[in-house]
Structure formats: C-alpha cells, structure tokens
Amino acid sequence: xxxxxxxxxxxxxxxxxxxxxxxxxxxxxxxxxxxxxxxxxxxxxxxxxxxxxxxxxxxxxxxxxxxxxxxxxxxxxxxxxxxxxxxxxxxxxxxxxxxxxxxxxxxxxxxxxxxxxxxxxxxxxxxxxxxxxxxxxxxxxxxxxxxxxxxxxxxxxxxxxxxx
Numbered sequence: 001x002x003x004x005x006x007x008x009x010x011x012x013x014x015x016x017x018x019x020x021x022x023x024x025x026x027x028x029x030x031x032x033x034x035x036x037x038x039x040x041x042x043x044x045x046x047x048x049x050x051x052x053x054x055x056x057x058x059x060x061x062x063x064x065x066x067x068x069x070x071x072x073x074x075x076x077x078x079x080x081x082x083x084x085x086x087x088x089x090x091x092x093x094x095x096x097x098x099x100x101x102x103x104x105x106x107x108x109x110x111x112x113x114x115x116x117x118x119x120x121x122x123x124x125x126x127x128x129x130x131x132x133x134x135x136x137x138x139x140x141x142x143x144x145x146x147x148x149x150x151x152x153x154x155x156x157x158x159x160x161x162x163x164x
Contacts, residue, residue, distance in 0.1 A: 019113040022152060023092060025105040027075055028083040031140070031150045032105075033112065038155045040093040040100055042108055046071075048089065062091070062102055069093060071102035077158070078129050096159035112150070114138050119152065133158045 022033035023042070041064065048071050050060040057076035061068050071091060075082055083106070091102040122134035135154040139147045 020116050020119070022112050022114060022150075024109040024112050024150065025090070025092065026107045026109060027080060027105055031109065031148055033114075033150050033152045034092070034094060034155055035135075035152075036111065038094045038096075040095055043091050043093065043102075044088050046089055046091055046102075059104060064093060064100070064102075067100065069100050069102050071104060073104045075104075078133065080128050094155050094159075096155060098159060101159060112140065114140070114150070114152075122151070129153075 021036040023036050023039050024031055024033045026032070043064070046062045046064070048060040048062050051058065051070075054060075057072050057074075059071045059073055061070050063069075074080075090105050090108055092105055092108065093100050093102050119136035119138045122131040122137055124131060129151065133154055135152040137152065138150050140150045142148050
C-alpha cells in the first residue's frame with residue numbers, strides 16, 4: 001500500500017510542475033499573457049455602452065449573454081501609452097473578485113504553454129507596468145526564430161479592491 005501512496009505523490013508533483021497555459025495578446029508592441037484559468041471568454045466587436053462619471057480607464061459596459069460586464073482599457077489602467085487604436089474591439093473577459101471584467105486589448109495572439117521553471121521575476125519597470133501587477137516574464141520563440149519577452153500579468157492583483 002505504501003508504494004501506491006508514493007506513486008500518488010509523484011503523480012501530484014508532476015501535475016504541479018506541468019506547463020502553465022496562458023492566453024497571449026498584444027498591447028502596443030508588447031506581448032502580454034494571462035493565466036487561462038482567469039479567462040472566461042474572448043470576444044470581438046461587442047457594443048460598449050459608456051457609463052458617465054466612472055474612472056477614465058473604464059470604457060463602459062457590454063452585454064454578454066444577458067450579463068452586464070464592465071469593460072476597461074488595460075493600457076490606461078496600467079499607465080501605458082495609448083498607441084494606435086485597434087480597428088476592432090478585442091475583449092478578453094476575465095474573472096476577478098468583483099465578477100467578470102472585460103479587458104480591451106489590441107490583438108489576441110492565442111494560447112501558449114510555458115514551463116513554470118522558465119518564468120523569471122519581473123524586471124524593474126518591465127514595459128512600464130508596475131512590477132506588483134506582473135506575475136513574471138519569460139522568453140518565448142517567435143515564428144521567425146527570434147525570441148521575445150512575454151510579460152505575464154497577475155489578474156488577481158490588478159483587480160484588488162484597493163486598486164480599483
């Protein structure tokens with residue numbers, strides 16, 4: 001019986017060290033990722049209704065399957081330059097302690113697996129985002145063979161009561 005318990009522990013440890021799955025997207029020219037377990041839905045071209053007297057990073061609300069979801073521009077919220085406005089509204093809906101929130105991003109790149117051992121602590125002032133909101137950074141391969149820095153955001157820290 002003790003062998004089975006040991007095997008069970010080994011299986012659990014292998015699951016814990018398995019790859020981390022991220023949804024990646026662009027903000028300006030930067031590659032950003034969020035843990036896929038935080039993502040509820042990715043949608044495009046939703047109508048956003050402005051809400052008066054809200055913070056400047058709140059674009060408004062959208063109706064997602066009968067639920068009213070606030071939509072924020074992540075660039076303004078994190079203090080990044082606005083850059084060019086994307087031609088389409090690309091929104092990643094994430095789960096927060098306040099409920100679901102839509103994040104306006106420039107372009108969704110797709111899903112990516114990263115090895116947690118490859119994730120490094122955030123460098124000071126990584127791409128202009130407060131390191132408190134960054135879970136870590138990792139170098140990833142691009143299609144052209146070059147490497148690129150992927151910044152992994154911590155959604156739970158961004159959408160804490162004392163930050164909103």
